[in-house]
């Protein structure tokens with residue numbers, strides 16, 4: 398099967414760039430995770446990234462390593478990834494905040510979800526907080542806040558730093574990076590790029606939402622869409638350092654371990670009756686703080702096979718209105734706004750296929766790739782290479 402016949406046969410350069418045990422296409426977190434595990438095995442690895450440095454979903458996110466709220470396979474991957482993040486955090490000097498997540502409850506129904514969560518998962522996973530304790534973390538008056546929960550296992554990174562440092566770490570270990578190099582086609586044993594051909598026994602494709610550009614049949618099969626998200630950074634709303642990531646009632650609807658609780662139904666019903674617009678824009682009001690104090694605010698979710706180029710002003714208004722409400726502010730100063738896009742599939746959260754011998758196509762098809770990629774990639778690589786990895790220290 399040739400996915401782009403014209404590319405391979407016409408005027409493209411045919412110079413041989415090198416031979417490797419593994420070539421990874423895509424320099425985002427999922428591609429880097431595969432490269433890391435392959436380099437742990439002592440393989441000769443190359444990463445091909447179309448931009449001069451990764452600027453995709455992996456640097457546009459909150460940097461929230463959201464372990465506790467995952468369920469099923471995502472939780473297993475997140476647990477492995479947590480250990481891996483702590484390991485490479487030390488090796489690559491990535492500052493990992495072991496500060497957990499604070500979930501803020503502002504209705505009786507949201508409080509009931511937190512209580513049920515603690516009952517089901519136990520005190521190691523979550524600790525209930527009073528309204529005053531919760532408000533104190535945010536540096537605000539309690540106001541509408543009724544309760545909170547602290548999820549201590551969750552971590553936080555600055556995604557820009559994490560991806561850059563992980564790239565440096567891999568380069569120091571001898572991984573070859575072909576940056577500013579677009580991949581036009583992948584065949585068994587070779588990767589055809591805009592600069593020449595790489596050969597490899599095994600190839601991993603981790604190109605996020607652009608999966609349809611190289612493997613349209615797989616994108617069709619898994620109904621992969623582009624989910625675009627609106628994000629912004631605002632000036633620190635209070636003088637307080639807000640160490641944990643912050644979740645609100647809307648977050649309870651999004652993540653498996655909360656969404657599957659019986660008590661969450663009432664929270665969804667409340668939003669449907671009182672704030673349907675927040676659900677229409679699929680808002681998950683959450684925050685993480687940058688090292689300089691700026692607060693990352695997001696997010697919204699709009700899906701389509703094709704990426705809609707237009708931004709909805711109302712999405713931003715809603716995010717800002719809700720932020721002001723939580724922090725009791727009249728105004729907020731927006732420093733930067735951006736759009737992020739990730740792959741989304743109604744059929745799986747972890748796409749992992751082998752369409753050609755020695756060619757693994759992967760994607761995290763929901764918004765938890767920072768949390769899970771280091772675990773998912775380990776599984777993906779082990780199955781591609783048909784043997785478990787040696788224990789890495």
Ligand SMILES: Cc1cc2nc3c(=O)[nH]c(=O)nc-3n(C[C@H](O)[C@H](O)[C@H](O)COP(=O)(O)OP(=O)(O)OC[C@H]3O[C@@H](n4cnc5c(N)ncnc54)[C@H](O)[C@@H]3O)c2cc1C
Pocket residue numbers: 422423424425426427428445446447448450451452453454455456457458459460461462463578579580581603604605606607610626627628695696736737738739760761763764765766767768769
């Ligand atoms: C706004 C936003 C907030 C999020 N927040 C979180 C969060 O807090 N926690 C969490 O766990 N997850 C979060 N996510 C999800 C997470 O960021 C993604 O799941 C993850 O980054 C996907 O990683 P990736 O490597 O698959 O994709 P990407 O980061 O998109 O990387 C794919 C790379 O492939 C390259 N590429 C594509 N095509 C080619 C080609 N033909 N040739 C060469 N290179 C190519 C691209 O340039 C890109 O660098 C968020 C996502 C967004 C958008």
